[in-house]
Amino acid sequence: MTDAPSNGNGSKPLLRVRNLKKWFPLRKGFFNRVVGNVKAVDGVSFDLSAGETMGLVGESGCGKTTTGRLILSLIPPTDGEVFIGDSPNLTTLRTREWLPYRRRVQMIFQDPYSSLNPRMTVGSIVEEALAIHNLRPRGPERKKRVRELLDQVGLPGDAAKRFPHEFSGGQRQRIGIARALAVEPEIIVADELVSALDVSIQAQVINLLEDLQRDMGLAFIFIGHDLSVVGHLCHNVAVMYLGRIVEQGTKVGIFNAPRHPYTKALLSAVPIIEKEQRRQRILLPGDVPSPVNPPTGCHFHPRCPARFAPCDSVVPQLTQLPGGERVSCHLYDPKFRDSITDEGKRIKKLDVVEGAEEAPDLFAEAPQRQEAAAPA
Amino acid sequence: MSSTALSAETVTAPLPPETWRKRYPALARFSRSGVSVVSLLVILLILGTAIFGPMIQGIDPTASDEALMGMPELPSLAHPAGTDFLGRDLLSRLMLGARISLAVGFVSMAINLMIGVGIGTIAGWVGGKVDTVLMRIVDALYSIPLLLIVILLQVFVKPLIDARVPPDVELPILLTPDLISVYLALGLSNWLTMARLARSEVINQSKKDYVAACESLGTSQARILIRHVLPNCMAPLLVAATLAIPEAIFVEAFLAFIGLGISPPLASWGSLASDAVQSMNSSPHLLIFPSIAISVTMLAFNLFGDGLRDAFDPRGSR
Numbered sequence A: 001m002t003d004a005p006s007n008g009n010g011s012k013p014l015l016r017v018r019n020l021k022k023w024f025p026l027r028k029g030f031f032n033r034v035v036g037n038v039k040a041v042d043g044v045s046f047d048l049s050a051g052e053t054m055g056l057v058g059e060s061g062c063g064k065t066t067t068g069r070l071i072l073s074l075i076p077p078t079d080g081e082v083f084i085g086d087s088p089n090l091t092t093l094r095t096r097e098w099l100p101y102r103r104r105v106q107m108i109f110q111d112p113y114s115s116l117n118p119r120m121t122v123g124s125i126v127e128e129a130l131a132i133h134n135l136r137p138r139g140p141e142r143k144k145r146v147r148e149l150l151d152q153v154g155l156p157g158d159a160a161k162r163f164p165h166e167f168s169g170g171q172r173q174r175i176g177i178a179r180a181l182a183v184e185p186e187i188i189v190a191d192e193l194v195s196a197l198d199v200s201i202q203a204q205v206i207n208l209l210e211d212l213q214r215d216m217g218l219a220f221i222f223i224g225h226d227l228s229v230v231g232h233l234c235h236n237v238a239v240m241y242l243g244r245i246v247e248q249g250t251k252v253g254i255f256n257a258p259r260h261p262y263t264k265a266l267l268s269a270v271p272i273i274e275k276e277q278r279r280q281r282i283l284l285p286g287d288v289p290s291p292v293n294p295p296t297g298c299h300f301h302p303r304c305p306a307r308f309a310p311c312d313s314v315v316p317q318l319t320q321l322p323g324g325e326r327v328s329c330h331l332y333d334p335k336f337r338d339s340i341t342d343e344g345k346r347i348k349k350l351d352v353v354e355g356a357e358e359a360p361d362l363f364a365e366a367p368q369r370q371e372a373a374a375p376a
Numbered sequence B: 001m002s003s004t005a006l007s008a009e010t011v012t013a014p015l016p017p018e019t020w021r022k023r024y025p026a027l028a029r030f031s032r033s034g035v036s037v038v039s040l041l042v043i044l045l046i047l048g049t050a051i052f053g054p055m056i057q058g059i060d061p062t063a064s065d066e067a068l069m070g071m072p073e074l075p076s077l078a079h080p081a082g083t084d085f086l087g088r089d090l091l092s093r094l095m096l097g098a099r100i101s102l103a104v105g106f107v108s109m110a111i112n113l114m115i116g117v118g119i120g121t122i123a124g125w126v127g128g129k130v131d132t133v134l135m136r137i138v139d140a141l142y143s144i145p146l147l148l149i150v151i152l153l154q155v156f157v158k159p160l161i162d163a164r165v166p167p168d169v170e171l172p173i174l175l176t177p178d179l180i181s182v183y184l185a186l187g188l189s190n191w192l193t194m195a196r197l198a199r200s201e202v203i204n205q206s207k208k209d210y211v212a213a214c215e216s217l218g219t220s221q222a223r224i225l226i227r228h229v230l231p232n233c234m235a236p237l238l239v240a241a242t243l244a245i246p247e248a249i250f251v252e253a254f255l256a257f258i259g260l261g262i263s264p265p266l267a268s269w270g271s272l273a274s275d276a277v278q279s280m281n282s283s284p285h286l287l288i289f290p291s292i293a294i295s296v297t298m299l300a301f302n303l304f305g306d307g308l309r310d311a312f313d314p315r316g317s318r
Helices: A064-071 A095-102 A122-132 A140-152 A157-161 A169-181 A199-216 A227-233 A251-256 A261-268 A334-339 A342-349 A365-373 B002-012 B025-032 B034-057 B090-126 B128-142 B146-164 B177-187 B192-206 B209-217 B221-257 B269-276 B285-312
Strands: A015-028 A033-048 A053-057 A079-084 A105-108 A187-191 A219-224 A236-241 A244-250
Touching (some): A033 A244, A053 A064, A053 A227, A064 A079, A064 A187, A095 A105, A105 A169, A105 B209, A122 A140, A122 A169, A122 B209, A140 A157, A140 A169, A169 B209, A199 A219, A199 A227, A219 A227, A236 A251, A236 A261, A244 A251, A244 A261, A251 A261, B025 B034, B025 B285, B034 B090, B034 B285, B090 B128, B090 B269, B090 B285, B128 B192, B146 B221, B177 B221, B192 B221, B209 B221, B221 B269, B221 B285, B269 B285
Parallel strands (some): A053 A219, A053 A236, A187 A219
Antiparallel strands (some): A015 A079
């Protein structure tokens, strides 16, 4: 696979991910023979610039979370390369060699309950991050920094000596954010950060992320399946299906002119209150196929309403369209232009809003309602 | 940004006042259960009697009263639990037995815990082939009856220890070769359940996101294991350890009953009961008191263990 384009402003990307793969071997029988591979992530490439938020979306089991964990080498990749700035390929580094780069990229986890050690106080959880990287001398100065961090994420001052179980889900996510911020990273991988929270709390945590990005120039990889949240927060979006990126582009591009039939179907599933803004619903038949035995050709073809001749035999490549979006679909391959079905032509045109400059903010509703409800 | 002000305001609202019940919910749940608290008090009473009883009473448990030789006396003011066939005060012997039985229970539990947690943790944390090999060994040992292992160990270990102790050395009673061989026999045999439990807990905890968070920060494996994973595995292990104590006491009593284990003039509750069986009809108190001691202790430890288990289970909170 060739180099992915640097997204947006053309400066050198902060994080480069190239052809990342994770195949989990399937073992069977007494001698643990390998009988197959679950291709959880199968050749993912993208760039992330400083201060940028990239959304990684897709259904459950499409490999979003695995991709996030691979970036930090929390699970060893099968193949592929990850670079931060001018670093060597991080996937080949040993644990000890990785350590300095852990100050540059951190992760926040989905589950606010299991991601905090229940036997440690909030203060010691955050302080440990400082201790590992030897930031601030041990003692009052480090304690002071812990209080600063907790304050930065909007937690009360006496939170440090409490245990995680005394906090609500949203507050626990803030603790996780404080822990990640402790090492002053440039990139944060936020794995389904808000999906375990109530909508009103989601809005607070998302506002916090936006504030942090504005104040500290953080870059986020925001992994999620809630398109309204992703649309609100992200500058760029990559859509994954069965371990591969099927479409990638700016938020405006993806939301106003989705190209891939799968992206169109995903967007049409977002509930919208105003009737005139509703999209035509594309219902996908069947379930996501098993990544153990993915469909031939385009992974999406068994569920695709626009499938035609080449789809079940030729693997589509992620190619750049004139507008800058990258899509992996034969509908946009000039080679196959003549064999597209009528349904395919209809689907291709669906939902494309020409000349739009701003994506609809699908999430704008929730925070506004919150403000109205809150006492002044 | 007004929405930020909102989020800050909502979150910096003062936390509810901190109480010990909130800070230590397990302790709070334990204290709410009457049975658990009573069983803990009974255990403390038994421990206190074992440690301080002999000093308070001041009677040598091995000294026999010539006048009472051969005709055991029923309980009286001078001898609250009566005397035995050699004219020895039974209460003092019961308290000696308490020391020995409890020592056997605690020491062999500690050995079980160390071996079991060690092997289980290695298997669970390292995983892969190491796990498979260790767990197959555990499976194989599981197939041998516990008592058989204990008896075999006892038979093999005792001569080894006897051979190393010079005959003229006076050892404290809890460190005599008899007792050390009992500690070892019980300690080396009953760790299998503990190992399986520790392994499953370690695997369970190591899959949690807080471990991934540590790895993402760059915490060393040793630190993750010792500071994060093991403390979170302690609750079920503590329960298992508590329940291992009465089991060891019981097995020791059984060993003493069939004539293995400690030899006279030392006494454990099991050997006291064993000695009393022949004269069950003429002097029932010789059998009744040791039996009550064994039963009450077993019951107290078992109820305490159950109470601990319930206290550690957050679903039990009402």
